[in-house]
Amino acid sequence: MKRWVSAAIAVWLAPGAASAQGLDVAIAHSYLSAKSLGQPATFFLVGAEHEPTLSEIDGSILLRGGWGASGFWETGARALAGSARTKPERVYGAVARATWDLDPVGLTIASEYEADGSFAVEKGVLSAELTPQGGPRGLGRPWNRTVPFRWRPWLGAGVGNVFDASGSEDPERDSFFRAYTRLEATYTPTHWDIGAEGTLWAVEGSVGTRSHARGTVGFEIASGVSFDVTGEIGRQPPSFLYEQSFKMGFGFHHPFERGTKPPPANR
Amino acid sequence: MKKRRTVTPTPRPAPPEVRRDDAGNPWTADQVMQEIVAIVCDLDDNLAPKDVTRSDSFTDGFGWDEWFKMRLRKPVERRLHESLSAFLLMERVKTVGDLVDYVWSSMEKA
Numbered sequence: 154m155k156r157w158v159s160a161a162i163a164v165w166l167a168p169g170a171a172s173a174q175g176l177d178v179a180i181a182h183s184y185l186s187a188k189s190l191g192q193p194a195t196f197f198l199v200g201a202e203h204e205p206t207l208s209e210i211d212g213s214i215l216l217r218g219g220w221g222a223s224g225f226w227e228t229g230a231r232a233l234a235g236s237a238r239t240k241p242e243r244v245y246g247a248v249a250r251a252t253w254d255l256d257p258v259g260l261t262i263a264s265e266y267e268a269d270g271s272f273a274v275e276k277g278v279l280s281a282e283l284t285p286q287g288g289p290r291g292l293g294r295p296w297n298r299t300v301p302f303r304w305r306p307w308l309g310a311g312v313g314n315v316f317d318a319s320g321s322e323d324p325e326r327d328s329f330f331r332a333y334t335r336l337e338a339t340y341t342p343t344h345w346d347i348g349a350e351g352t353l354w355a356v357e358g359s360v361g362t363r364s365h366a367r368g369t370v371g372f373e374i375a376s377g378v379s380f381d382v383t384g385e386i387g388r389q390p391p392s393f394l395y396e397q398s399f400k401m402g403f404g405f406h407h408p409f410e411r412g413t414k415p416p417p418a419n420r
Numbered sequence: 421m422k423k424r425r426t427v428t429p430t431p432r433p434a435p436p437e438v439r440r441d442d443a444g445n446p447w448t449a450d451q452v453m454q455e456i457v458a459i460v461c462d463l464d465d466n467l468a469p470k471d472v473t474r475s476d477s478f479t480d481g482f483g484w485d486e487w488f489k490m491r492l493r494k495p496v497e498r499r500l501h502e503s504l505s506a507f508l509l510m511e512r513v514k515t516v517g518d519l520v521d522y523v524w525s526s527m528e529k530a
Contacts, residue, residue, distance in 0.1 A: 177511050219507030223493070254506045256494045259487050286491045287463065293488030298466050301483055341483070 179215045180407040196402055209235035209400065215248075224253040234270060241392055243270025258283050263311075267391040274392045278331075280311030301342060307335040330357040331390075346371040346379070352389070365389040371404060379404040439527035441501035446530055452500065453520050459495040460516065463488075474517035486510050492519065502526045 196210050215229030226249070233244040250263030261282050268275040284307045287293055296302045310332040335352040351366040365387035371379040381404040386397045436448040447455075457472045464482060478484045478492075492513075493504050502523050504513075513519050 217507070217511065219505055219511075222503055222505050225507040225510065252506075254490045254493060256491065259490065284487055286487050293485045294464050295466060295483035303483065303485065305485060305487065 177217045178407070179217070180212065180405065196405070205236075207235065207237035209233075209237040209402075212405075220251055223255075224251055226251045238270070240270035241273065241394055242396060244268075244389070244391065245270070254286075256286065257288075258285050269392045275316040276313050276329075276391045277316060278311045278313035278390075280309055282307050282309030284308075302338065302340045304336065304338040307333075307337075309333050309335070331355065344373045346373070354390070356393075363388045363393050377406050379406065438530040439524065440530050441527055442503075443501040445501065447500075447524075447527060449520070449524050452524050452527075453516075455500055456496070456516060456520050456523065459492065459499060462495065463491050472516060474515065474520065476516050477514055478516070479514070481515075489513075496523065 196208065211233045213229055213231035215227050217225055217227045220226045228247075228249045230247045231245070235243075244267065246265055246267040248263055248265040250261055250265075252259055252261040263278075263280050263282070265278045265280070266275070267278065284305060285292065290296060291303050293305055294303055310330070313329050313331070315327055315329065331354050333352055333354045335350065337350040338348065340347040347370050349366065349368045352364065354363045355361060356363055365385070367383065367385045369381055369383045371381045373379045380401070382399075382401050384399045388395050436450065438446045438448055440446055453474070457469050460472050460482075461467050461469055464484070467482065476482060478489045479486070490506060490509060493506060493509060496502060496504050496519075500523055503526075504522070508522070513522060
Protein backbone atom coordinates (compact mmCIF):
# COMPACT_ATOMS: atom_id res chain seq x y z
CA MET A 154 0.00 0.00 0.00
CA LYS A 155 1.24 3.38 -0.99
CA ARG A 156 0.70 4.89 2.42
CA TRP A 157 3.45 2.69 3.72
CA VAL A 158 5.85 4.51 1.43
CA SER A 159 5.47 7.49 3.75
CA ALA A 160 6.00 5.33 6.77
CA ALA A 161 9.11 3.85 5.22
CA ILE A 162 10.51 7.28 4.47
CA ALA A 163 9.62 8.31 7.99
CA VAL A 164 11.61 5.45 9.39
CA TRP A 165 14.50 6.34 7.12
CA LEU A 166 14.41 9.93 8.24
CA ALA A 167 14.32 9.10 11.90
CA PRO A 168 17.91 8.06 11.79
CA GLY A 169 19.52 6.29 14.49
CA ALA A 170 17.79 7.69 17.40
CA ALA A 171 20.72 5.62 18.19
CA SER A 172 23.09 8.44 17.58
CA ALA A 173 21.26 9.85 20.50
CA GLN A 174 22.51 13.07 21.81
CA GLY A 175 19.42 12.82 23.98
CA LEU A 176 15.77 13.31 23.12
CA ASP A 177 13.44 16.14 23.81
CA VAL A 178 9.71 16.50 23.48
CA ALA A 179 7.43 19.43 22.78
CA ILE A 180 3.67 19.77 23.02
CA ALA A 181 2.31 22.73 21.10
CA HIS A 182 -0.26 23.99 18.64
CA SER A 183 1.26 22.42 15.56
CA TYR A 184 4.61 21.21 14.35
CA LEU A 185 4.14 22.88 10.96
CA SER A 186 6.24 25.94 11.71
CA ALA A 187 8.40 27.49 14.38
CA LYS A 188 5.57 29.90 15.08
CA SER A 189 3.13 27.09 15.60
CA LEU A 190 5.57 25.21 17.79
CA GLY A 191 5.80 28.32 19.92
CA GLN A 192 2.05 28.39 20.42
CA PRO A 193 0.08 26.26 22.81
CA ALA A 194 -1.98 23.22 22.00
CA THR A 195 -5.52 24.43 22.55
CA PHE A 196 -8.72 22.96 23.90
CA PHE A 197 -11.88 24.87 23.12
CA LEU A 198 -15.45 24.34 24.27
CA VAL A 199 -18.13 25.77 22.03
CA GLY A 200 -21.51 26.28 23.67
CA ALA A 201 -24.88 27.67 22.64
CA GLU A 202 -28.32 27.73 24.28
CA HIS A 203 -30.30 24.52 23.71
CA GLU A 204 -27.33 23.09 21.85
CA PRO A 205 -24.93 20.42 23.04
CA THR A 206 -21.52 21.71 24.10
CA LEU A 207 -18.94 20.94 21.46
CA SER A 208 -15.21 20.66 21.82
CA GLU A 209 -12.18 21.16 19.68
CA ILE A 210 -8.60 20.15 20.26
CA ASP A 211 -5.75 21.49 18.18
CA GLY A 212 -2.33 20.24 19.09
CA SER A 213 0.78 18.32 18.27
CA ILE A 214 3.50 16.37 19.97
CA LEU A 215 7.00 16.26 18.58
CA LEU A 216 10.12 14.36 19.54
CA ARG A 217 13.51 15.78 18.63
CA GLY A 218 16.98 14.32 18.69
CA GLY A 219 20.42 15.23 17.41
CA TRP A 220 21.79 14.15 14.04
CA GLY A 221 25.48 14.84 13.55
CA ALA A 222 27.04 18.22 14.18
CA SER A 223 24.76 20.39 12.12
CA GLY A 224 21.41 18.65 12.16
CA PHE A 225 18.59 17.21 14.19
CA TRP A 226 15.61 14.98 13.46
CA GLU A 227 12.03 15.25 14.58
CA THR A 228 9.05 12.97 14.51
CA GLY A 229 5.55 13.57 15.74
CA ALA A 230 1.82 13.72 15.21
CA ARG A 231 -0.81 16.42 15.10
CA ALA A 232 -4.57 16.57 15.37
CA LEU A 233 -7.14 19.22 14.69
CA ALA A 234 -10.27 17.46 15.81
CA GLY A 235 -13.23 17.39 18.20
CA SER A 236 -16.97 17.40 18.00
CA ALA A 237 -17.05 21.06 16.93
CA ARG A 238 -15.58 20.09 13.58
CA THR A 239 -17.21 17.89 10.98
CA LYS A 240 -15.22 14.87 9.90
CA PRO A 241 -14.04 16.42 6.61
CA GLU A 242 -12.89 19.47 8.59
CA ARG A 243 -10.72 17.44 10.93
CA VAL A 244 -7.04 17.07 10.19
CA TYR A 245 -4.66 14.36 11.33
CA GLY A 246 -1.01 14.19 10.47
CA ALA A 247 2.24 12.43 11.27
CA VAL A 248 5.68 13.62 10.29
CA ALA A 249 9.30 12.59 10.24
CA ARG A 250 11.77 15.23 9.22
CA ALA A 251 15.36 16.29 9.46
CA THR A 252 16.78 19.79 9.62
CA TRP A 253 20.25 21.03 8.88
CA ASP A 254 22.00 24.26 9.69
CA LEU A 255 23.38 25.29 6.30
CA ASP A 256 24.34 28.77 7.49
CA PRO A 257 22.91 31.19 6.40
CA VAL A 258 19.74 29.12 5.93
CA GLY A 259 18.06 26.24 7.68
CA LEU A 260 16.90 23.36 5.46
CA THR A 261 14.21 20.89 6.47
CA ILE A 262 13.39 17.72 4.54
CA ALA A 263 10.11 16.23 5.71
CA SER A 264 7.88 13.28 5.04
CA GLU A 265 4.31 13.77 6.19
CA TYR A 266 1.15 11.73 6.18
CA GLU A 267 -2.00 13.85 6.32
CA ALA A 268 -5.64 12.83 6.43
CA ASP A 269 -9.07 14.27 7.09
CA GLY A 270 -11.30 13.03 9.89
CA SER A 271 -13.15 10.44 7.86
CA PHE A 272 -9.97 9.28 6.11
CA ALA A 273 -11.70 10.05 2.81
CA VAL A 274 -8.67 12.15 1.93
CA GLU A 275 -5.25 10.70 2.67
CA LYS A 276 -2.01 12.05 1.31
CA GLY A 277 1.70 11.50 1.64
CA VAL A 278 4.00 14.45 1.03
CA LEU A 279 7.75 14.64 0.72
CA SER A 280 8.81 18.25 1.06
CA ALA A 281 11.73 20.60 1.53
CA GLU A 282 11.59 24.02 3.09
CA LEU A 283 14.05 26.81 3.70
CA THR A 284 14.19 29.71 6.10
CA PRO A 285 16.92 32.32 6.43
CA GLN A 286 18.44 32.20 9.88
CA GLY A 287 18.91 35.94 10.07
CA GLY A 288 18.77 39.00 7.91
CA PRO A 289 16.70 42.18 7.93
CA ARG A 290 15.50 43.83 11.12
CA GLY A 291 13.15 41.70 13.16
CA LEU A 292 13.91 38.43 11.36
CA GLY A 293 14.22 35.88 14.16
CA ARG A 294 15.02 38.57 16.71
CA PRO A 295 13.13 41.55 18.18
CA TRP A 296 12.64 44.63 16.05
CA ASN A 297 14.51 46.61 18.70
CA ARG A 298 15.02 46.63 22.48
CA THR A 299 11.58 48.10 23.16
CA VAL A 300 9.45 46.51 20.44
CA PRO A 301 9.28 42.70 20.90
CA PHE A 302 8.09 42.05 17.37
CA ARG A 303 9.74 39.47 15.15
CA TRP A 304 8.95 37.67 11.93
CA ARG A 305 10.15 34.75 9.85
CA PRO A 306 9.51 33.66 6.26
CA TRP A 307 9.52 30.13 4.89
CA LEU A 308 9.67 28.83 1.36
CA GLY A 309 8.88 25.23 0.58
CA ALA A 310 7.89 22.71 -2.05
CA GLY A 311 6.63 19.20 -1.92
CA VAL A 312 5.64 16.28 -4.06
CA GLY A 313 2.96 13.91 -2.92
CA ASN A 314 0.51 11.21 -3.63
CA VAL A 315 -3.17 10.96 -2.85
CA PHE A 316 -3.70 7.57 -1.28
CA ASP A 317 -7.45 7.93 -1.10
CA ALA A 318 -10.04 9.75 -3.23
CA SER A 319 -9.91 13.50 -2.79
CA GLY A 320 -12.86 15.65 -1.87
CA SER A 321 -14.54 17.78 -4.50
CA GLU A 322 -12.91 20.99 -3.25
CA ASP A 323 -9.45 19.45 -3.28
CA PRO A 324 -7.32 20.55 -6.23
CA GLU A 325 -4.76 17.84 -5.54
CA ARG A 326 -5.50 14.56 -7.26
CA ASP A 327 -3.40 11.46 -7.66
CA SER A 328 0.23 12.63 -7.73
CA PHE A 329 0.74 16.30 -7.07
CA PHE A 330 3.23 19.08 -6.60
CA ARG A 331 2.70 21.98 -4.24
CA ALA A 332 4.87 24.99 -3.48
CA TYR A 333 4.22 27.28 -0.59
CA THR A 334 5.37 30.32 1.24
CA ARG A 335 4.63 31.03 4.86
CA LEU A 336 5.08 34.20 6.85
CA GLU A 337 4.82 34.27 10.60
CA ALA A 338 4.95 37.25 12.92
CA THR A 339 4.90 37.52 16.69
CA TYR A 340 4.50 40.37 19.12
CA THR A 341 5.29 39.33 22.70
CA PRO A 342 4.90 41.95 25.39
CA THR A 343 5.15 40.53 28.95
CA HIS A 344 2.65 37.67 29.53
CA TRP A 345 1.12 38.16 26.07
CA ASP A 346 1.71 36.36 22.81
CA ILE A 347 0.07 37.95 19.81
CA GLY A 348 0.80 36.14 16.60
CA ALA A 349 -0.24 35.76 13.01
CA GLU A 350 0.67 33.15 10.45
CA GLY A 351 -0.26 33.08 6.81
CA THR A 352 0.45 30.40 4.21
CA LEU A 353 -0.05 30.53 0.47
CA TRP A 354 0.06 27.31 -1.54
CA ALA A 355 0.51 27.09 -5.27
CA VAL A 356 -1.14 23.80 -6.05
CA GLU A 357 -0.79 21.79 -9.21
CA GLY A 358 -4.13 21.40 -10.91
CA SER A 359 -6.93 23.50 -12.30
CA VAL A 360 -7.04 25.81 -9.28
CA GLY A 361 -3.88 27.86 -8.80
CA THR A 362 -3.61 28.87 -5.17
CA ARG A 363 -4.97 28.18 -1.73
CA SER A 364 -4.34 30.27 1.35
CA HIS A 365 -4.86 30.09 5.07
CA ALA A 366 -4.34 32.66 7.83
CA ARG A 367 -4.43 32.28 11.56
CA GLY A 368 -4.22 34.89 14.28
CA THR A 369 -3.88 34.25 18.00
CA VAL A 370 -3.92 36.36 21.12
CA GLY A 371 -2.69 34.46 24.15
CA PHE A 372 -2.37 35.56 27.76
CA GLU A 373 -0.13 33.50 30.01
CA ILE A 374 -2.04 32.46 33.15
CA ALA A 375 0.69 30.25 34.56
CA SER A 376 3.86 28.73 33.22
CA GLY A 377 2.82 26.72 30.17
CA VAL A 378 -0.89 27.55 30.50
CA SER A 379 -2.64 30.38 28.67
CA PHE A 380 -5.99 31.77 27.73
CA ASP A 381 -6.22 31.97 23.94
CA VAL A 382 -8.39 33.66 21.39
CA THR A 383 -7.90 32.35 17.88
CA GLY A 384 -9.30 33.33 14.51
CA GLU A 385 -8.76 31.40 11.30
CA ILE A 386 -9.79 31.82 7.71
CA GLY A 387 -8.96 30.02 4.49
CA ARG A 388 -8.20 26.57 3.18
CA GLN A 389 -5.48 24.21 4.30
CA PRO A 390 -4.34 20.68 3.46
CA PRO A 391 -5.24 17.93 3.21
CA SER A 392 -8.75 18.62 1.91
CA PHE A 393 -8.49 22.40 1.34
CA LEU A 394 -12.06 22.93 2.61
CA TYR A 395 -12.93 26.55 3.31
CA GLU A 396 -13.05 27.41 7.01
CA GLN A 397 -13.72 30.54 8.98
CA SER A 398 -13.71 30.40 12.77
CA PHE A 399 -13.25 32.43 15.93
CA LYS A 400 -12.65 30.62 19.20
CA MET A 401 -11.66 31.12 22.82
CA GLY A 402 -10.16 28.50 25.07
CA PHE A 403 -7.24 27.32 27.12
CA GLY A 404 -3.83 26.50 25.80
CA PHE A 405 -1.12 24.18 27.02
CA HIS A 406 2.44 24.56 25.86
CA HIS A 407 5.49 22.50 26.67
CA PRO A 408 8.27 23.89 24.50
CA PHE A 409 11.50 22.30 23.53
CA GLU A 410 14.58 23.55 25.31
CA ARG A 411 14.54 22.05 28.74
CA GLY A 412 16.96 24.62 29.96
CA THR A 413 19.19 22.11 31.59
CA LYS A 414 22.86 22.83 31.58
CA PRO A 415 24.62 21.44 28.57
CA PRO A 416 26.64 18.37 29.36
CA PRO A 417 30.34 19.04 29.75
CA ALA A 418 32.24 18.25 26.60
CA ASN A 419 34.02 14.94 26.58
CA ARG A 420 37.66 15.57 27.20
CA MET B 421 61.64 44.39 75.59
CA LYS B 422 60.29 45.20 72.27
CA LYS B 423 57.97 42.67 70.74
CA ARG B 424 58.75 41.70 67.20
CA ARG B 425 55.85 42.09 64.91
CA THR B 426 55.05 39.01 62.95
CA VAL B 427 53.97 39.69 59.43
CA THR B 428 51.81 37.09 57.82
CA PRO B 429 52.20 37.22 54.07
CA THR B 430 48.95 37.77 52.20
CA PRO B 431 48.37 34.95 49.76
CA ARG B 432 48.73 35.95 46.16
CA PRO B 433 45.63 35.34 44.07
CA ALA B 434 46.08 32.29 41.95
CA PRO B 435 46.64 33.11 38.28
CA PRO B 436 43.56 32.47 36.19
CA GLU B 437 43.36 29.03 34.69
CA VAL B 438 44.37 28.87 31.06
CA ARG B 439 42.93 26.38 28.58
CA ARG B 440 43.54 25.77 24.90
CA ASP B 441 41.03 25.63 22.07
CA ASP B 442 41.24 23.09 19.27
CA ALA B 443 43.68 25.35 17.38
CA GLY B 444 45.99 25.51 20.42
CA ASN B 445 45.20 29.12 21.35
CA PRO B 446 45.22 29.92 25.09
CA TRP B 447 42.09 31.28 26.76
CA THR B 448 40.99 32.22 30.25
CA ALA B 449 37.35 31.85 31.28
CA ASP B 450 36.96 35.64 31.24
CA GLN B 451 38.31 35.83 27.70
CA VAL B 452 35.87 33.13 26.58
CA MET B 453 33.04 35.13 28.13
CA GLN B 454 34.20 38.33 26.42
CA GLU B 455 34.48 36.61 23.05
CA ILE B 456 31.00 35.11 23.33
CA VAL B 457 29.58 38.50 24.32
CA ALA B 458 31.27 39.97 21.23
CA ILE B 459 29.78 37.22 19.04
CA VAL B 460 26.29 37.82 20.47
CA CYS B 461 26.55 41.57 19.87
CA ASP B 462 27.87 41.04 16.33
CA LEU B 463 24.83 38.90 15.52
CA ASP B 464 22.22 41.20 17.07
CA ASP B 465 22.78 44.93 16.74
CA ASN B 466 20.03 45.51 19.32
CA LEU B 467 22.55 44.43 21.96
CA ALA B 468 25.61 46.15 23.39
CA PRO B 469 28.27 44.32 25.45
CA LYS B 470 27.07 45.98 28.65
CA ASP B 471 23.60 44.47 28.08
CA VAL B 472 24.87 40.90 27.96
CA THR B 473 25.32 38.92 31.17
CA ARG B 474 25.86 35.25 31.92
CA SER B 475 22.28 34.77 33.09
CA ASP B 476 20.66 36.22 29.95
CA SER B 477 18.50 33.75 28.08
CA PHE B 478 18.77 33.78 24.30
CA THR B 479 15.03 33.28 23.86
CA ASP B 480 13.40 34.93 26.87
CA GLY B 481 16.05 37.59 27.40
CA PHE B 482 17.18 38.53 23.88
CA GLY B 483 13.96 37.43 22.15
CA TRP B 484 15.72 35.26 19.55
CA ASP B 485 13.89 32.37 17.93
CA GLU B 486 15.64 29.04 17.68
CA TRP B 487 16.68 29.60 14.06
CA PHE B 488 18.39 32.85 14.91
CA LYS B 489 20.11 31.16 17.84
CA MET B 490 21.52 28.63 15.40
CA ARG B 491 23.63 31.44 13.96
CA LEU B 492 25.89 31.16 17.01
CA ARG B 493 27.43 27.92 15.73
CA LYS B 494 29.67 29.22 13.00
CA PRO B 495 31.23 32.20 14.86
CA VAL B 496 31.91 30.00 17.89
CA GLU B 497 33.68 27.51 15.62
CA ARG B 498 35.56 30.24 13.75
CA ARG B 499 36.59 32.43 16.66
CA LEU B 500 36.84 29.99 19.56
CA HIS B 501 37.75 26.93 17.49
CA GLU B 502 35.28 24.71 19.30
CA SER B 503 32.54 22.77 17.58
CA LEU B 504 28.99 23.05 18.78
CA SER B 505 26.25 20.69 17.60
CA ALA B 506 23.01 22.20 16.33
CA PHE B 507 20.95 19.98 18.61
CA LEU B 508 22.92 20.91 21.69
CA LEU B 509 22.68 24.57 20.82
CA MET B 510 18.92 24.46 20.26
CA GLU B 511 17.99 22.23 23.15
CA ARG B 512 20.48 22.62 25.94
CA VAL B 513 22.13 26.01 25.63
CA LYS B 514 19.59 28.34 27.15
CA THR B 515 21.70 31.18 28.54
CA VAL B 516 24.92 32.98 27.71
CA GLY B 517 26.45 31.28 30.76
CA ASP B 518 25.46 27.84 29.43
CA LEU B 519 27.34 28.58 26.21
CA VAL B 520 30.40 29.93 28.01
CA ASP B 521 30.47 26.89 30.31
CA TYR B 522 30.13 24.48 27.40
CA VAL B 523 32.88 26.10 25.35
CA TRP B 524 35.13 26.35 28.42
CA SER B 525 34.56 22.70 29.26
CA SER B 526 35.37 21.80 25.65
CA MET B 527 38.83 23.37 25.90
CA GLU B 528 41.85 21.41 27.01
CA LYS B 529 43.77 22.30 30.12
CA ALA B 530 46.99 24.05 29.16
